[in-house]
Amino acid sequence: MKSNEAITIKQSRFIKLVTYLIILTIVFYAFFNVLNKNIVFGAQVRQGYSTEINKYPGYKELIDKLKKDHPNWKFTIFYTGLDWSQVIKNETTACHGRNVVPSSRSNAWKCSVCGETPRGGSSWRCASEAAVSYYMDPRNWLNDTYIFEFENLSYNEEIQNVEGVKKIISSIKYMQGDKVTYTKTDGTKATLDKSYAQIIMEAAKQAGISPYHLASRIRQEQGAGTTPGSTATGTYTGYVGYYNFLNIKASGSTDREVIVNGLQHAKNSSWTDPEISIIQGSKVLAKNYINDGQDTLYLQKFDVDNSDGTLYYFQYMQNVSASVSEGAEVKNAYNQLGLLNSSIEFIIPVYENMPQTACQEPIDASIVTQNVKVKGTGVSVRAGTGTTTSKVATVNTGDTLLRIEIAATMNSGYYWDKVILPNGTVGYIARTYLVETTDVKNCEETVIANTTVNLRNGPGLNETTIITTLVKGQALTRIQKGQYTLNAYVWDRVKLADGRQGYIVQDYISLAGETTTETDEKTQLIKVICNSGLKIREEAGIDKKILTYVSKNEILTRTQASVSSVNGYTWDKVVTATGIEGYIARGTATEQYVEEIKNDTEPNKGTDVVVPANSDFKVQDTKLICEPATTVEVIEQKNSGKTVVVKDSKGTVVKTGNIGTGYTITINSKTYTASKLGDVNGDGNINSGDLFYTQKYLLKKIEFNDCTKKACDVNGDNNINSGDLFYIQKYLLKKTEFHI
Ligand SMILES: [Zn+2]
Structure with missing residues (x-):
């Protein structure tokens, strides 16, 4: 059998080449000032501001206002070609x-599936989807304060000059003066006959990136003190005379490791003075990031540009508000520099099928779909929060209500939760008169959304909140049929694969296997049966972008079978239970990787089983390879009678708790370095931080040392590849375990 279309991210040289050609094209067009010609990024297009924007609601008014207030500003529209609800689901x-x-x-603001589980620290x-939608919707940020998250970070000689750089670095103490003094590799001092401002300006020109962005980046990496950080002093023991101002490849699990890796890279690259370091480092920055399509703060945060062959994967920061807040800081800097009205280019993303109005900030109350019972006689349900609002109904002990919002703040001495009565009346009730109860349920059957449709926290269009948008073909479990008729629709209660519940118009769901479209096209539920799982790709073909992974036994909806035969595989169009639309290779002519599920087959429930963490470990040369739950206690227990000393990666003795990758364990006189399977960032736990480091590694944005590599190779094939990424993802979903 051919290698399964499941595991290996291929760096597409072709796409890279296309990217470089496109960058040349942009430079060419910019030179002749004809930027309103189409520039094509695969299916994505960057284009000058035109009436085309009218297809995307709400943008024109906002951009026109900015143009009016700042006549020198230029707006380029980035037509991502991506469907808005798919973008939000992928994020x-x-x-x-x-x-x-x-x-x-x-x-x-928090995801109701993850709740209070820490993520990334x-x-x-x-x-939550609402929070991500709010930050990702460009229409919320097309204003004076936040527009700079869309600023083109490429070099622009019309507005960027050495005077501006001087202002930006004016607070960096070590960068003052007309000359740069540094230490040579032989330990003697030398002087460059130019200032840091001049060096930064020259580096920016050569790399094609904004010198202001570069200056801010160096400040971020090296601080503003009287000397830069250890990677740029030129005096670090063992690396005298080497400089890495931008901390290229400076990564690792301890401070020392970060510095040494960074300086080793400087040494390997012969970065022997500040000028060489800044000029060459800037070229790396440009190549890996800015010229790779992620050329605004927004695109660095939300990777919706596919010119590097991936979507969503390489995102600088997990903090959803990062680009917005950094954009606001840039605006302040420009304001102080008196540059606000210069000719600055902004790249504004648009998505297909965006909501008519901008996505709002999540409300304060928690959005829920749950039943509650009344305790108390003659309890008032009111039109609003507080005792002064009018009464819309009276309820009594034992009445069952549907609660759709849990209030976060008090009013008139009570928390007023929003509820829907069995007759559809909506109102607010003091929480003290409510007790939680089991959810109402009158059926349990698999249904499929037969169109793109909103799932709401309760029945009705006016008083409820959209939880998510379901994709045509997405499988759901219907648990209550036809209790409410509101706004001329019958509303059913359904449950998503991740456990969330909500209400949907009955007409927009069909039983699995029923005809669901006008074209008589049938959707089928299928199950993944190949051991290694499958990749979901944006289009059919093994070089197409990977959107997500599905593991063995996961249920998918096949919306179109045999879409094409490419690369020796037959491809089907599918929708995952989480609503991601894409293509899978089902095998060659027959179905090798998936099988059809009959209507009456219960979808596999095994995937919900919580797998207990394992705590075994083994010694291999100077390494101690351990499983996710290995603790200091476990190691002591298994070495009773021996002297065991555990130190964390900073060298501090640890007497209890989780072992992390990079820890040292001394048993009697022999010392081992720990590699904990899945703990890539060395914090002792397996969480989304590990996923991110693995992604960065696969994208060649960071390097790993040997013990980190061992920790990352969770499937034990002596390679770090997308298979490991896949299994770490599954581990986080409690769908697999790691064994030594
Ligand atoms: Zn979550």
């Missing part, structure tokens, strides 16, 4: 933790 349910919010945020939580 949320396809990979929980891809976007995070601070734990201090109210529940409406103890004080961060997975962001």
